[in-house]
Amino acid sequence: MEIFDPTADRAKEMLDAYARADVMAADCPSRPVLQHLTSRWGVLVMAALATGTHRFSELRRRIGGVSERMLAQTLQQLEGDGFVLRRDYGEVPPRVDYSLTPLGEGAAVHLVALASWIEANFPAIAEAQAALSAPADRSVPASA
Amino acid sequence: MEIFDPTADRAKEMLDAYARADVMAADCPSRPVLQHLTSRWGVLVMAALATGTHRFSELRRRIGGVSERMLAQTLQQLEGDGFVLRRDYGEVPPRVDYSLTPLGEGAAVHLVALASWIEANFPAIAEAQAALSAPADRSVPASA
DNA sequence: GTAAGTACCTACATAAATGTTAGTATACCG
DNA sequence: CGGTATACTAACATTTATGTAGGTACTTAC
Numbered sequence: 523m524e525i526f527d528p529t530a531d532r533a534k535e536m537l538d539a540y541a542r543a544d545v546m547a548a549d550c551p552s553r554p555v556l557q558h559l560t561s562r563w564g565v566l567v568m569a570a571l572a573t574g575t576h577r578f579s580e581l582r583r584r585i586g587g588v589s590e591r592m593l594a595q596t597l598q599q600l601e602g603d604g605f606v607l608r609r610d611y612g613e614v615p616p617r618v619d620y621s622l623t624p625l626g627e628g629a630a631v632h633l634v635a636l637a638s639w640i641e642a643n644f645p646a647i648a649e650a651q652a653a654l655s656a657p658a659d660r661s662v663p664a665s666a
Numbered sequence: 667m668e669i670f671d672p673t674a675d676r677a678k679e680m681l682d683a684y685a686r687a688d689v690m691a692a693d694c695p696s697r698p699v700l701q702h703l704t705s706r707w708g709v710l711v712m713a714a715l716a717t718g719t720h721r722f723s724e725l726r727r728r729i730g731g732v733s734e735r736m737l738a739q740t741l742q743q744l745e746g747d748g749f750v751l752r753r754d755y756g757e758v759p760p761r762v763d764y765s766l767t768p769l770g771e772g773a774a775v776h777l778v779a780l781a782s783w784i785e786a787n788f789p790a791i792a793e794a795q796a797a798l799s800a801p802a803d804r805s806v807p808a809s810a
Numbered sequence: 811g812t813a814a815g816t817a818c819c820t821a822c823a824t825a826a827a828t829g830t831t832a833g834t835a836t837a838c839c840g
Numbered sequence: 841c842g843g844t845a846t847a848c849t850a851a852c853a854t855t856t857a858t859g860t861a862g863g864t865a866c867t868t869a870c
Contacts (some may be wrong), residue, residue: 543788545710545781548731552788556781560704562857566689578817586692589859594818604794614866615816625790632783636776637689637700644687644696646769650748706827722847733829738848758836759846815868826857832850839844 555603563588563596565633568622571606572630575621605629699747707732707740709777712766715750716774719765749773 543552558564566585570576576584582593597620600606605626611617622630640647687696702708710729714720720728726737741764744750749770755761766774784791 543785545713545785546728546730550730551792552784555788555791556709556784557706559780559784560706560709562701562704565700565704569689579815582817584690586690586694590818591820591860592858595858602795602798603791604798610817613816615868616818616866618817623794625787625794628783628787629780632776632780636703636773636780639772639776640696640700640703641687641689643769643772644699647699647747648695650767650769651746654746654748723845726847734848735830736828739828754847757846759838760835760848762847811870813868813870816866817864819863821862822860824857824859826855828853828855830851830853832852834848835846837845840842 558596558599558603559605559629559633561596561599563592564600565637567593567596567600568605568626568630568633569637571620571622571626572634575619577617577619581620600626702740702743702747703749703773703777705740705743707736708744709781711737711740711744712749712770712774712777713781715764715766715770716778719763721761721763725764744770 544550545552545556547553559568563585566588567581570581570584578593578597581597582588582590585593588596597606597608601608604623607621607623607626609619609621611619688694689696689700691697703712707729710732711725714725714728722737722741725741726732726734729737732740741750741752745752748767751765751767751770753763753765755763
């Protein structure tokens with residue numbers, strides 16, 4: 523039909539951007555979101571916040587190995603995606619705390635599940651790692 | 667008591683390495699595993715393999731944007747952790763296929779859940795992103 | 811008064827991830 | 841024969857991620 527309709531373009535946009543989010547597509551806008559959540563510190567920040575509201579320095583101590591810079595950056599990314607809520611009390615010395623938004627909680631569930639699964643199954647994983655690095659012969663037995 | 671016991675050291679090692687896997691600890695051996703699974707391509711490879719066995723080139727086509735190099739490297743990491751099984755038919759031209767091990771399936775469940783959640787909730791995420799970048803005023807209203 | 815704590819940011823430096831290109835041995839298609 | 845496909849690897853280039861050090865403005869504890 524192709525009749526001109528001012529709403530058609532918008533409808534198409536919404537379909538592209540909303541209805542068809544596909545992480546397998548290289549240029550899907552969901553890719554950056556996935557990366558924020560699965561980034562080195564993203565997972566751990568989300569998991570830490572899944573236990574409740576925390577201040578910046580609390581998170582920093584809780585998450586072993588994060589630098590201030592990385593923690594700040596990660597929190598900003600997650601805030602920008604609407605997963606984390608930042609509350610600034612405007613006091614001095616500074617006081618700010620972070621918590622998950624409802625959206626963030628939805629995502630955190632899966633990240634916590636993953637982290638827990640790894641912790642719980644680490645014995646098996648370590649075993650597999652050892653078994654795979656040990657065997658010298660990985661080639662097909664020669665007929666000779 | 668501290669009585670010498672040849673099994674004591676080993677038991678302690680096992681406790682350290684196995685029983686207490688804690689992703690929040692900077693030097694926990696579970697950290698690299700978490701990173702392999704949540705790496706840019708790791709998630710997508712696991713998700714792709716969650717749908718069944720695939721050949722290398724099939725995965726490459728399915729996962730938008732992976733280079734051969736990255737796909738190969740990611741598969742090797744996941745194989746090294748015991749999540750992926752590589753089967754080489756020893757034919758020429760080469761034929762190899764990949765599938766999840768039972769361990770891999772356990773992990774994949776959570777990664778697929780995460781990816782699906784993002785796809786399903788992308789409308790809300792995009793909305794949040796837009797809402798957060800729009801507001802010009804994020805500071806506390808001055809009393810003046 | 812000195813040190814430490816708070817929640818950051820900026821600039822700089824380095825490490826890690828990722829991409830690009832070329833190459834391998836062989837088979838199949840036309 | 842020329843081109844394509846397969847499953848890679850190695851070398852090299854580049855982009856991205858991450859870390860480090862120093863600074864801020866002020867408070868509390870010693």
